Amino acid sequence: MSRKKNRLKIFDTKYFWSVIGALILLAFFLLSNFTVIFDRLDNGMLDTFFKYRTDRVEQDLQVGVSYEGFNPNISPDILIVGIDLKTLERFGRFPFPRWRHADFLKSLSRINKQNERENSVFLDLLFGDSIENPTYDGLLVDAFKENGRVFTETFLDEFPPPAGSYTDYYERQQV
Structure with missing residues (x-):
């Protein structure tokens, strides 16, 4: 019984998971504000999105025959001139x-x-x-x-x- 009295209340089961959750939130906050980990993850996901989002799909059906389909949601009137x-x-x-x-x-x-x-x-x-x-x-x-x-x-x-x-x-x- 004396051992149970000396233990802090936050280590009780009913409060312990709230403390763990608060520590995880604090870790995410510190990582997002003071490191570039999430920025790199965001940029990588955006690069992957644009890599796979194309205006046309080309598929070889057999030798000499190919199918080319266009995405109707992307206007062919838009021209992007980039600096490469x-x-x-x-x-x-x-x-x-x-x-x-x-x-x-x-x-x-x-x-x-x-x-x-x-x-x-x-x-x-x-x-x-x-x-x-x-x-x-x-x-x-x-x-x-x-x-x-x-x-x-x-x-x-x-x-x-x-x-x-x-x-x-x-x-x-x-x-």
Whole structure:
């Protein structure tokens, strides 16, 4: 009997599993916030998802005969232009100069037949850094205006910019 009295109450069966559960939750919290284990797992699962999600299925039925089926949920009108190693070898290191993006957008704008033109262009690139030659910003802005169908990525910052930087932002928009 004396042995049972000296034992802490949390080691009783009715409380012990709650303590184990709390320790497991604490371990998951610490692992998710202070390590990259779950980030790597998430990125690996996302890579696998995109690897197996295709717009077409090709199957060889017999020699010389193949079946090709398309996923009706993926529009063939969408074209994703990526920056891969071949692109980097041809155009140099990333980020590319802004005049290169402007040339790309202007080449899309030169398509005369409106029904063959793109409906929109989404550039998943941030143009937030200042550059050496501000005329390149002007070329890019002109290309945006000429194309008229360009959307860029934006980001929200939890901290407001320094007090004097608002005028700098407005001056950049007047280019």
